[in-house]
Amino acid sequence: MIEVRNVCKSFNEVMVLKDINVLFEQGKTNLIIGQSGSGKTVLLKSIVGLHDVERGEIIFDDIVFNKLNFKDKKEMRKQIGMLFQGGALFDSSTVEENVMYPLDMFTNLSFTDKQDRVNECLKRVNIINTNKLYPAEISGGMQKRVAIARAIALNPKYLFCDEPNSGLDPQTAILIDKLIEEITEEYNMTTIINTHDMNSVMEMGEKVIFIYKGEKWWEGTKNGIFDTENKELNNFIFASKLSQKIRDLKNRT
């Protein structure tokens, strides 16, 4: 469980996050949605500690993460896995080396054990026969899956995904969504996903937070999102012609 309490963050005196309060539950896929520039990436990066917040608390299972000292924060981060928008795989390392990296750094396993764990993680994300390839030699969808494999290599308690579907075709995007959802259940992790993809919301929105101009504007589930009266959220959801058509069809029936 991750709790965000009264979090505020600004850049150059411009308030980007305004008093955010939210509870992300364990074993669920929690989604943060919002327009580009609404502050959702800043919120995600503030939760994982890549941005220091000015005010408020970020609590990981009773531990106030943002108040920890550098050493304890580093220790805590070993329980965190993160999938970045572009995958953030190390270009100069092979797929195998990428997934093995956290094991090399933080475990004393033998090379064979590390290799077994790497293969296990790659198999879990349905990647085979690519161990010796470099990130540039595999597709965008495969890069995302390798990044997931790297993120789960140390069995993290918390998984963060920053726009996991960006740059992917709808079918691959659904595969990635399903994979994240399955892994969340399997490892009983607290997963937070940052997205503006409505397909993802419909696939795995067990809890959805809508951020609008740096404020938490709406909170609910994928089932409640289409029935909301919230004007800004409706504008966001029904921005595309396709979603407007679906809404009209739904209203007619």
Place this chain on the structure above:
Amino acid sequence: MSFFYHVGKYFLLLNRVFARPEKHSVYYKETLKEIQKQGIDSMGIVAIVSVFMGAVITIQTAYNIENPLLPTYLIGLGARDSIILEFSSTIVALILAGKIGSNIASEIGTMRVTEQIDALEIMGVNSASYLILPKIVASVIFAPFLTLLSMIVGITGGWLAGIAAGVVTTENYIYGIQYAFVPYYITYSVIKIVVFVFLITTISAFYGYYTSGGSLEVGKSSTKAVVRSSIFILLFNVILTQLLLS
């Protein structure tokens, strides 16, 4: 104010760089990779530049001492001192600033803009130390060998050019390079190159590490790294010469 801000930021980065490594074996492997990339891969360019510079220094020295009262072994002596005192440390460092400096800044800068550094931080790795410390250690270890290589190849290049141009005989050139030789000059040159490569790696890493934006900014960081490193090499050349030779 901006200058002091950047100097402060640079020293804060160094403070993080010299923190205790998470795992020595991983850092050791990285250092070996950097020795290959920064040291061994630079031997070719250092050798090529040194042989031609040695040749030019010899020919220029010869044409500047055409007076028959001056012995021709002075050509060897002049070439030797120019190469050892100045060329093999300062000019080689300026060449390395272009090769290694731009490589470090663009590599780390690209890692920054593609969130690879964020990924390291999220894993709990001290990204500054992991990315920069092996580069510093590798360059400081290998640079003296590059300087010695430059001295040997430069003096040899001078000899070949001197013979080919007919401005000095082999006997006179060898006598000249042995005449009034001060071994401390080599120590002085090695000290200089160690300081210079430390400046190159840390300044370039600093500009790479704090890159923000996209590929355009990576290019700008790379250019800044080379320019600033070169300026500091020249500045420290004066300081070190005053400190070590006066």
